[in-house]
Amino acid sequence: MTARRVPLTGLPPRLPGLRLVLPLALIVPLGFAITNIARTGQLDPGPMDLAVAFVALVAVASAALAVSGYRGDPLIFPVAATIGGLGLVMLNRLPQQPLGLNLFGVELGMAATQLVWFCLGVTVMLVIALRLRDDGFLRHFKYTWALAGALLLVITFLFGREVNGARLWLYLGPFGFQSGEAIKVSLVVFIAGYLAENRRVLAGASLRLGRLRLPPVPYLVPLVAVFVAVMLVVVISRDLGTALLFLGIFLTMLFVATGRRSYVLMGLLLFVAGSLVAYQLFGHVRVRVDNWIDPFVDPTGAGYQTVQALYAFGRGGLFGSGLGQGLPMVGGHLPIPALPTDFIFAGIAEELGLIGAAGLLGLMLVLVVRGLRVAMLARDDFSAMLAVGLTLSLGLQTLIIAAGNLKLIPLTGITFPFVSYGGSSLLASFAVVGLLLSISHRTALAVAAEGAPDQ
Amino acid sequence: MSAEILRILLLVLQLGFLALLYLVLWSFARALLRDLRSAEQAQLDSRTGIGRLAVLESPDDEPPVGHTVFLGPINSIGRDVNSTIYVEDDFASATHAMLTFRGRAWYIEDQGSTNGTYVNGHRIDRPVALAYGDELTIGRVRLRLER
Numbered sequence: 128m129t130a131r132r133v134p135l136t137g138l139p140p141r142l143p144g145l146r147l148v149l150p151l152a153l154i155v156p157l158g159f160a161i162t163n164i165a166r167t168g169q170l171d172p173g174p175m176d177l178a179v180a181f182v183a184l185v186a187v188a189s190a191a192l193a194v195s196g197y198r199g200d201p202l203i204f205p206v207a208a209t210i211g212g213l214g215l216v217m218l219n220r221l222p223q224q225p226l227g228l229n230l231f232g233v234e235l236g237m238a239a240t241q242l243v244w245f246c247l248g249v250t251v252m253l254v255i256a257l258r259l260r261d262d263g264f265l266r267h268f269k270y271t272w273a274l275a276g277a278l279l280l281v282i283t284f285l286f287g288r289e290v291n292g293a294r295l296w297l298y299l300g301p302f303g304f305q306s307g308e309a310i311k312v313s314l315v316v317f318i319a320g321y322l323a324e325n326r327r328v329l330a331g332a333s334l335r336l337g338r339l340r341l342p343p344v345p346y347l348v349p350l351v352a353v354f355v356a357v358m359l360v361v362v363i364s365r366d367l368g369t370a371l372l373f374l375g376i377f378l379t380m381l382f383v384a385t386g387r388r389s390y391v392l393m394g395l396l397l398f399v400a401g402s403l404v405a406y407q408l409f410g411h412v413r414v415r416v417d418n419w420i421d422p423f424v425d426p427t428g429a430g431y432q433t434v435q436a437l438y439a440f441g442r443g444g445l446f447g448s449g450l451g452q453g454l455p456m457v458g459g460h461l462p463i464p465a466l467p468t469d470f471i472f473a474g475i476a477e478e479l480g481l482i483g484a485a486g487l488l489g490l491m492l493v494l495v496v497r498g499l500r501v502a503m504l505a506r507d508d509f510s511a512m513l514a515v516g517l518t519l520s521l522g523l524q525t526l527i528i529a530a531g532n533l534k535l536i537p538l539t540g541i542t543f544p545f546v547s548y549g550g551s552s553l554l555a556s557f558a559v560v561g562l563l564l565s566i567s568h569r570t571a572l573a574v575a576a577e578g579a580p581d582q
Numbered sequence: 583m584s585a586e587i588l589r590i591l592l593l594v595l596q597l598g599f600l601a602l603l604y605l606v607l608w609s610f611a612r613a614l615l616r617d618l619r620s621a622e623q624a625q626l627d628s629r630t631g632i633g634r635l636a637v638l639e640s641p642d643d644e645p646p647v648g649h650t651v652f653l654g655p656i657n658s659i660g661r662d663v664n665s666t667i668y669v670e671d672d673f674a675s676a677t678h679a680m681l682t683f684r685g686r687a688w689y690i691e692d693q694g695s696t697n698g699t700y701v702n703g704h705r706i707d708r709p710v711a712l713a714y715g716d717e718l719t720i721g722r723v724r725l726r727l728e729r
Contacts, residue, residue: 150606449596506728507715
């Protein structure tokens with residue numbers, strides 16, 4: 128299937144990507160310095176090794192992309208790196224108590240552990256972006272990917288370790304990872320492959336049920352079956368955030384592929400019905416929804432997290448309390464439980480204010496727009512659908528967790544891509560970026576092969 | 583150093599941090615807008631066509647491998663030199679297949695060729711709707727429909 132070979136060498140380096148990561152060399156060390164000055168009360172920038180290491184990592188990765196003759200989107204990686212940089216500044220500011228990795232006998236703090244994951248994530252991204260010459264193994268084995276995802280899900284459900292009431296962690300010896308992140312990517316690959324193949328059939332409706340026009344049922348069955356199976360297991364294992372994310376990705380991809388609003392409408396109706404059933408059946412769903420409607424009913428118990436997050440947004444105000452100057456400790460603990468993971472957005476909003484939080488969301492918006500642009504320019508349906516799905520997985524995840532922090536929707540525990548503390552999330556997010564880069568790279572090469580002006 | 587001066591310094595640094603963040607965001611947004619404009623322009627310039635065929639494999643090199651053929655709404659494919667897409671291949675028939683754009687979709691129809699027309703490796707026996715990215719096999723020549 129390697130019809131069009133992608134030459135990696137022989138292309139001259141292109142450097143505009145480097146210029147875009149330069150501001151990072153200022154912004155991350157500045158964040159570290161503010162934190163240390165505020166914490167010690169001395170005019171001392173403090174240890175900079177983590178900040179320098181992060182900037183070096185991003186610079187090396189950008190240089191590797193430029194030197195290897197990468198021709199795809201020049202903005203996606205710098206934006207992702209900037210978002211990650213903000214996250215690192217925030218994690219460095221938090222107490223390094225929940226010690227992460229123990230690497231070769233050296234105890235690493237939270238920020239250092241995150242940096243190790245950054246290294247791994249960026250490596251994965253580079254390998255996917257530069258070495259993935261052909262997406263045939265994604266395109267042709269879509270059922271294998273669906274099966275792999277489903278299998279992972281079942282394994283997690285059976286053997287996973289339960290943390291905070293949800294069974295999300297799978298342990299291989301001492302190494303644990305959140306399988307939901309990998310399942311997310313494989314699900315997107317499957318949906319993209321299926322929709323690219325059957326798009327035309329699904330777009331034209333043949334069956335009529337009263338005023339409803341349905342697509343030919345046999346074509347919808349595999350898609351819906353895989354999806355329902357995934358949703359069932361996810362909901363039973365109480366991972367509500369991931370369930371919501373999967374549903375959003377699924378419906379939006381279906382809409383993008385077919386251009387039919389009725390599918391989305393039907394999906395939303397099913398979602399509302401399912402939510403009502405879940406509210407009646409599951410206690411933990413009821414707790415979440417009740418907390419969302421009024422967390423102040425039980426401000427020290429069930430509503431504690433949400434109430435504290437709202438106070439954090441309030442304390443932050445417009446410009447924020449300043450790095451290292453907000454988030455007062457309550458009894459030796461951070462004011463919001465799970466702050467480094469689920470509530471990092473609330474933490475950023477307190478210390479950098481509305482302006483900083485809006486800036487973070489703005490960066491995410493740029494990333495989403497670029498991802499959709501990759502999809503728009505792609506030359507075949509599979510690449511386009513894959514790019515849409517991957518971009519959506521980042522965008523919707525951000526939307527769900529930020530809105531959850533803000534009490535716009537019921538709180539669901541998922542990570543903020545590139546920002547939250549956690550290896551699985553970082554690895555998956557960078558793998559997604561790597562796939563986007565590789566799609567974009569192949570499109571650009573195809574354009575160049577025709578002698579058309581480059582973009 | 584007095585606490586008051588430190589407080590002011592921290593405030594200044596904080597505002598500097600936010601300003602830097604927005605500077606970065608601005609530089610990204612500017613690159614984004616520039617690309618949107620140039621993409622619009624490129625679309626006006628080059629995307630007047632409805633599709634094209636990329637030649638993936640062609641043992642006798644006619645059409646040449648790596649070449650792209652821009653398509654009109656009706657294309658005949660075959661070994662006949664008058665075909666819209668001329669295929670010089672011993673396994674292709676003179677009038678092998680028709681590739682047409684009808685409504686909003688591409689269709690391929692075999693014209694009674696000896697060795698058949700294949701879409702993604704499956705032989706077709708009636709007109710078949712194509713998606714962008716589908717591969718056609720005419721004789722030993724492999725083509726891919728692209729946007």
